[in-house]
Amino acid sequence: MTARRLALVTGAAQGIGAAVVRALAHEGLRVAATDLNAGDLRDLVTGLTAAGHDVHGLVLDVRDTTAVHRAVREVEDSLGPIDVLVNVAGILRVGPVLETTDADWAAVFDVNATGVFRLSRAVARCMVGRRRGAIVTVASNAAGVPRMDLGAYAASKAAAVHFTRCLGLELAGSGIRCNVVSPGSTDTPMQRGMWTRDTDAAAVVAGRPEAFKVGIPLGRIADAEDVAAAVVFLASDAARHITMHDLYVDGGATLGA
Template identity: 65%
Template sequence: MSTGLEGTVALVTGAAGGIGAAVVTALTAEGCRVVPADLQAPAAVTLDVRDPAAVDRAVDRIEARVGAIDVLVNVAGVLATGPAVDLGDDEWARVFDVNAGGVFRVSRAVARRMVPRRRGAIVTVASNAAGVPRSGMAAYAASKAAAAHFTRCLGLELAEFGIRCNVVAPGSTDTPMLRDMWTGPADREATLRGAPDRHRVGIPLGRLAEASDVADAVVFLASDRARHITMHDLYVDGGAALRA
């Protein structure tokens, strides 16, 4: 079965680097007309997912200039680390505003336009931290859990219109966001092998994911090869979450 993505229009948020950039590359290779959106360059559309008016304007402009959006991939996200008891209200709100609120706003804007067409696919890139507690990552993990569950609920509501909504949950992926968390080689080893003092089991496959590994999962869920899959949460973490 072909992917069915050739000639479709795909909007990717958080597209300037890391997983988002890999998703743009992977969808383009499948023949998609991809619109990369981000606050940072390079991006075809400058988009702040925290601003509902800006989101609606961007979606209108894309549909007018490029075509009806067939695929939405929510990748935009931010990270805050540190003990929950030291986390400020502003930082908590910032993380939720991007990671959960951004998914809500962009998905809402795109879904409103998909419903009359009775077709479309929405994929949210969340995190395995959404299902596994992480020490020092409470805001990030909670916001990703909110984004993932919102996406599944949206999938339930939109199923009657032929619109599929799925989640990809990466584990530790070799991106600037992960590397910025490390202070030295010991941190990389702890990511791979586990850190009992942080209640972390490590990665059974013994390797970090590459951004392309996550992008491949996104392409699958966006494609016709996943035409009977919706409300699914696909973990791409080398077994780190120990999910059944």
């Protein structure tokens, strides 16, 4: 009997990360779900385990290189070889560049870019010897299209995108695929944290000409499950000949840029 594939997911406690964990579990994968938010992570794992899925929770701070290596080693020793890594962990700092502090810039990059580097490096080192594996980084369409008040976030996501594609080039000869999913506005706690009025969701769909922001042609904000579906595809054998690709899931908000 062939062992089921094992996925490690960061930023798994809520939003897109939690949707990715659910989607992978429903596809029959075993999942090691990691996050710094122990409470929400425990609730997610408890619910999925009760439903019969093989999901394990592990508290992890992606800013800590030692903790990252320890977590990857623990997962490989206790659950088996990691077949899929999904980098979802991310934080947001909003504001004009001229008001962005060094601390804000460093904090955003430490999670959104360097965190992706730390996890990908640690897991890829395990995958290379097995000559198989898939790495998917969840970035943002802001990585490819300038956004006002998102300078640090957009730059960090752009770094994560290009790092993942460079990694894909280096690892292609070892049979390891590295791809990116770039969501647009998605109904998550991070997105809702930027809203201050009941009409903000409609404004996101309509666009903001004064901020040079196009609306969403498909007329809706994405659900986290829309993004998770793209991740599942790129992590699957159905995408076996796709690597170094950046798949936008934004309802056309970047006009295919």
